Amino acid sequence: MSEEKSVSRRDFMNTAIWAIGGFISAAFAIPAIVYVIAPALQKNQLEEWVRLGSTDKVELGTPTLFKANIERQTGWIVNEEEISVYVLTENGRDYVAMSNICTHLGCRVRWISDQSQFFCPCHNAIFDEEGQVVSGPPPRPLDRYETKVENNQIFIKVG
């Protein structure tokens, strides 16, 4: 027992002050970090099905342009946003919905019916009717939405 190293009052106080100080600092720092990085951790949106329109409008084998309004919440601001979607069907039963946003740098592509291809004016990128890259800088095919058809209405999942 007498071999135990004695701790002086001064050393004890010193350690206690640093410990309490460290605890208070952590109590501030941890919530602060969570608070600052929160937007990066949250999932973008709630997913929801958005109605595009009637399947009657879609020509067989030709991408058809649909526009839909979606609500997008960023922080405390809710915006109405219009999205454009090309819908393609080869057999009238299976539908593919493609975003018109170029996968290169986010310009809007458009369907050129004479040449049967999508064209992006920013860097002359070309996609075929299924959205596969034919030429130009895009790193991947056009993004697709999940689709479903109910009562002859096409829906896409936005999220």
Place this chain on the structure above:
Amino acid sequence: MTTRVGNWLDERVGWRKVWDAIFLRKIPKVNWLFTLGSASLFIALNQIFTGILLTIYYVPTPDHAYDSVQFITTQVPAGWLIRGLHHYGASAMVILVVLHMLRVIFYGAYKYPREVTWFSGVVLLLVTIGFGFTGYLLPWDQKAYWATTVGTSIAGTPPLIGDFILRIVRGGDELSAVTLARFFGVHVWVLPTILLLLTAFHMYLVIRIGISAIPKRGE
């Protein structure tokens, strides 16, 4: 390791002398009332820290102020905590600063050679009240709006120049976007600058002169 880095730095920066002057200075036998100044300083640091964090989400315009505050409180993780610390810290700050002042008055600590410390403290009290007044408007809710309507009206009461002062404070005849923006500017730029400079000066004097002892009977 820590000692070696400390020595290396001390040789070049001389921090140990500063550290010792601040934390190892001699003080007379005093009581807990003498911690009120340090407590005020701690809350001031709390206000600075949480205030800076709040500006990351807060927007000082009438169409976004209220919504951004609600967003902080209900949506941002720990936002309720950061805002709560700033909100309650503001009240604690005013209370502590006043108690600190009362201790200085009752112990006669404002006397020679500490008059200038006292003067800077009086201005710091006014700055604290200024923080409270300008910060109260920022959430832009009903209470904030009407409290500031009343508060600024008081600024308009002096004869002759009252109306002019009122228009300066509000940035116009009515409480508006201009009022909110200037209250925000004063709250986050003007007052903090004064607070930091004066607090540094105040503490320099406290350290340089040393704190007063509790007065004895018959002194």
